[in-house]
Amino acid sequence: MSKSKNTLSKSTLIRSIQCAKSLYLYKKNYDLRDKTNYTQQQVFDRGHRIGKLAQQLFPDGRDCSPPNPYSYDPSVTATRLLMERKFPVIYEACFKYNGILVALDMLTFKDGKWYAHEVKSAMRISNTYLQDAAIQYYVITKSGIELEDFFIVNVNADYIFDEQLNVQQFFKSTSVLGEIKERIPFVETTIEKAIATLDLPSAPEMPIGVHCTKPYPCDFQGLCWKNIEKDSVWYLPGISMQEKNMLLEKGIEKIDQIIITEDLNVRQKVIIQAYQQNEIYTQTEKLDEFLEDIRYPLYFFDVEAFQPAIPLFKNTKPYERIPFLYSLHYKESADSELIHVDYISEIGADARELFIQHFLKSTEKAGKIVVFNTLMEKSVLFKLANDFPNHKNEIFERIKRIIDFEIPFKELFYYHPKQQGSFSLKAIGNAILNEDEFAKSTVKAGEEAMALYNELFYFEDKNEIATKLQQLKKYCQTDTFVLSKIFEKLKQ
Ligand code: SF4
Structure with a gap:
C-alpha cells in the first residue's frame, strides 16, 4: 500500500x-x-x-x-x-x-x-x-x-x-x-x-475570496487569480469580501465602474476617484504644512529586524524582534550630495550593542530622522534603550528626532492613481518616481529579508553568507534611497 x-x-x-x-x-x-x-x-x-x-x-x-x-x-x-x-x-x-x-x-x-x-x-x-x-x-x-x-x-x-x-x-x-x-x-x-x-468529475466551482489567503495562503492562487486585473474590485482596499461579492453580483467588476456614494469611506472615495479620473489627489495645504516642518539636514532611515523562533541571545524571548541591519541616507542641504551609510550584524554573535553604537555615531550630527512608518523603528529603538541602559539617553534623543513620512499618504494628503490602492513604500515609490527601484534588488520585501537573515544562522558556506548579506544591504539601501527621492519629489 x-x-x-x-x-x-x-x-x-x-x-x-x-x-x-x-x-x-x-x-x-x-x-x-x-x-x-x-x-x-x-x-x-x-x-x-x-x-x-x-x-x-x-x-x-x-x-x-x-x-x-x-x-x-x-x-x-x-x-x-x-x-x-x-x-x-x-x-x-x-x-x-x-x-x-x-x-x-x-x-x-x-x-x-x-x-x-x-x-x-x-x-x-x-x-x-x-x-x-x-x-x-x-x-x-x-x-x-x-x-x-x-x-x-x-x-x-x-x-x-x-x-x-x-x-x-x-x-x-x-x-x-x-x-x-x-x-x-x-x-x-x-x-x-x-x-x-x-469523486467529482472535475474541480468544483469556487469563487475567489478571503478563503484564498486564510487561514493559510492557498497555493493555487496563481491559477484562480490569474485573470483578475489590478483594477478589479478585488483590489479595492477597506471593504469587506462580502461587499466585494455584492458588487460583483451587481455586475460591477472594475473599480472604475463603481458609483461613488455616501456609504463609501473617504479612502475608498479617493482611490476610486483617482482611478476613474486618472489624476493625483492632493490636499495641498495639509501636504505643504507637513512638508514645511521637514528641513535639511535630514537622515532617511530604515531598520530590518528578524524574529528567531528559538531565541539566540541572552535575555531575549521567542520571536522577539532583533535588529540586524539599518540603512541611512544623509543629506545636508537640498543641493548637497546624498551620502549613504549602513550596518549589518555578522552572523553568529549578539551584535545589538554594536548595532546601536554604529547607529548613534552615524546620526550624531543634527537633523530630523525620516522614517516610513515608525512603528518598527521606534519599537526596536525603545527595546534597545531598555536592554542597553548605558545608551538610553542618546537613543531617546534620536527617537525624538524621528518623523513619520507615512503620514501624508496614510492621511491622504497625497494619493497617486498608480498606487493602485496600496500604501506601501514600494507602491508609492513606483508611482511617484515612475520607476521600480526595488526591481534592482534581489531581496524584494521586508518579510523575505527577515526570513533570509534568520536562515543564514544555519548556512555553512562563508562566501554564500557574505553574498546574502550584501543582498540584504542592497534591499535596505533601496528603501531609504526611495524614501529620500519621494521626499525630494514632494518638496518640488
Ligand atoms: S485560490 Fe485556492 S482557495 Fe482560492 S478559490 Fe482557488 S483553490 Fe480555492
Missing part, C-alpha cells in the same frame, strides 16, 4: 475545510500549484526545526518517519510493531484509518497508557491547530488505540533565553482532549465532504 491519489491526510483535510476546489486540485492537478516561495519555505523549515527540538522533551524515541511522502505504509506498520512492544517514545507515529493517514509528532507510553503530543511552532493555540489535532485523534482512536490524553506542545511566549536553551521551559504543553472531542462530528462531516469532492 502507498499514499494513493485519493488518500486523505491531516493536511489535505485542513485544506478541504479552507476550500474544496483547493483539495480537488491538490489531489488531481498537483502540477498546477504555485511554486513554494522563499518565505513559505522558511516557515516549513522552522516548523521542522522546532519539531526536532521538541523531541528532546522525550529523548531516545524511535523515528517512524516515512522514507518519502508516497510510502507511509511501512511507517504505519513500524508504529504498530513498536506499540505492540509498548515502546515508550515514538516520533512521527503513523496511523491509517479508512484511507486517512495521519502522523503524530510524538507518541509516549507511560504507566500502561498512551499519550499524544503534537508540536506547533506558534505561541498561540489556534482553531486550525485544534481541528488538526481532532483529525489526528479521530484516526488514532478509530485505529483502535485508546489515548489517555492529547497535548499540543507549542512555544512558550514567556520564555527568556539565558546562557543555554532550556527545552523544558521553551515549550509549553496544553491538554486539548476536551476541545478536540467536541470537534469529532465536524471531523466526520469534513471527511464525508472531502471524499465526495474527490
Whole structure:
C-alpha cells in the first residue's frame, strides 16, 4: 500500500475545510500549484526545526518517519510493531484509518497508557491547530488505540533565553482532549465532504475570496487569480469580501465602474476617484504644512529586524524582534550630495550593542530622522534603550528626532492613481518616481529579508553568507534611497 491519489491526510483535510476546489486540485492537478516561495519555505523549515527540538522533551524515541511522502505504509506498520512492544517514545507515529493517514509528532507510553503530543511552532493555540489535532485523534482512536490524553506542545511566549536553551521551559504543553472531542462530528462531516469532492468529475466551482489567503495562503492562487486585473474590485482596499461579492453580483467588476456614494469611506472615495479620473489627489495645504516642518539636514532611515523562533541571545524571548541591519541616507542641504551609510550584524554573535553604537555615531550630527512608518523603528529603538541602559539617553534623543513620512499618504494628503490602492513604500515609490527601484534588488520585501537573515544562522558556506548579506544591504539601501527621492519629489 502507498499514499494513493485519493488518500486523505491531516493536511489535505485542513485544506478541504479552507476550500474544496483547493483539495480537488491538490489531489488531481498537483502540477498546477504555485511554486513554494522563499518565505513559505522558511516557515516549513522552522516548523521542522522546532519539531526536532521538541523531541528532546522525550529523548531516545524511535523515528517512524516515512522514507518519502508516497510510502507511509511501512511507517504505519513500524508504529504498530513498536506499540505492540509498548515502546515508550515514538516520533512521527503513523496511523491509517479508512484511507486517512495521519502522523503524530510524538507518541509516549507511560504507566500502561498512551499519550499524544503534537508540536506547533506558534505561541498561540489556534482553531486550525485544534481541528488538526481532532483529525489526528479521530484516526488514532478509530485505529483502535485508546489515548489517555492529547497535548499540543507549542512555544512558550514567556520564555527568556539565558546562557543555554532550556527545552523544558521553551515549550509549553496544553491538554486539548476536551476541545478536540467536541470537534469529532465536524471531523466526520469534513471527511464525508472531502471524499465526495474527490469523486467529482472535475474541480468544483469556487469563487475567489478571503478563503484564498486564510487561514493559510492557498497555493493555487496563481491559477484562480490569474485573470483578475489590478483594477478589479478585488483590489479595492477597506471593504469587506462580502461587499466585494455584492458588487460583483451587481455586475460591477472594475473599480472604475463603481458609483461613488455616501456609504463609501473617504479612502475608498479617493482611490476610486483617482482611478476613474486618472489624476493625483492632493490636499495641498495639509501636504505643504507637513512638508514645511521637514528641513535639511535630514537622515532617511530604515531598520530590518528578524524574529528567531528559538531565541539566540541572552535575555531575549521567542520571536522577539532583533535588529540586524539599518540603512541611512544623509543629506545636508537640498543641493548637497546624498551620502549613504549602513550596518549589518555578522552572523553568529549578539551584535545589538554594536548595532546601536554604529547607529548613534552615524546620526550624531543634527537633523530630523525620516522614517516610513515608525512603528518598527521606534519599537526596536525603545527595546534597545531598555536592554542597553548605558545608551538610553542618546537613543531617546534620536527617537525624538524621528518623523513619520507615512503620514501624508496614510492621511491622504497625497494619493497617486498608480498606487493602485496600496500604501506601501514600494507602491508609492513606483508611482511617484515612475520607476521600480526595488526591481534592482534581489531581496524584494521586508518579510523575505527577515526570513533570509534568520536562515543564514544555519548556512555553512562563508562566501554564500557574505553574498546574502550584501543582498540584504542592497534591499535596505533601496528603501531609504526611495524614501529620500519621494521626499525630494514632494518638496518640488
Ligand atoms: S485560490 Fe482560492 S478559490 Fe482557488 S483553490 Fe485556492 S482557495 Fe480555492
